């Protein structure tokens with residue numbers, strides 16, 4: 001019975017690269033888990049620096065469950081116990097493990113979300129470098145014609161990155177700049193983070209209630225703040 005259940009698992013691969021924006025990754029992970037999706041998580045080596053800088057959490061492969069739980073509990077404003085999240089649906093793969101499941105097209109997954117995506121990971125995926133598991137899993141996602149969402153976070157963008165993003169768009173990926181909008185009535189930093197995370201989940205077709213959708217009426221955002 002257990003073996004059958006294992007075969008039926010079809011997770012989303014979530015790749016967290018070393019761009020600023022670890023709260024975006026946390027919000028996407030919470031959203032996937034809240035929607036009942038399973039997740040295969042890859043955290044790049046560089047993203048440990050951004051995670052440490054942005055949350056104070058030193059992410060350890062050997063203690064990933066504990067560190068991930070602390071990370072996902074954290075609000076975008078830095079408050080440590082804002083969310084209660086069960087990470088049971090997560091399988092963790094070390095970024096250097098090129099023999100991991102998501103490095104093969106025969107491993108069953110729904111697709112991949114890179115959140116946030118560094119310009120280095122954008123370049124690596126556009127050029128097919130596969131320098132680590134995150135980049136390899138993204139190349140596999142493209143070759144298998146599965147959904148790939150790339151939440152790039154950098155500003156301004158140089159010409160090289162723009163060319164890489166066009167190449168990724170042409171290869172079938174959704175290029176989704178981590179660019180929050182202000183029409184949904186944001187009053188807190190978490191609202192802006194959740195808007196971007198919600199757009200990532202929209203691109204993946206995963207239902208969520210992370211932000212208030214545009215309903216065709218100007219002033220709705222201000223109205224929701226009671227202005």
Ligand SMILES: Cc1cc2nc3c(=O)[nH]c(=O)nc-3n(C[C@H](O)[C@H](O)[C@H](O)COP(=O)(O)O)c2cc1C
Pocket residue numbers: 016017018019020021044045046047049050053117118119120121122153154
């Ligand atoms: C605190 C910090 C913030 C960073 N922010 C960004 C960023 O917003 N966008 C980006 O493309 N790179 C950023 N970088 C640089 C990347 O971490 C670096 O290019 C790294 O090689 C990315 O590797 P990876 O794609 O394997 O994770 C940042 C680095 C640090 C230490």
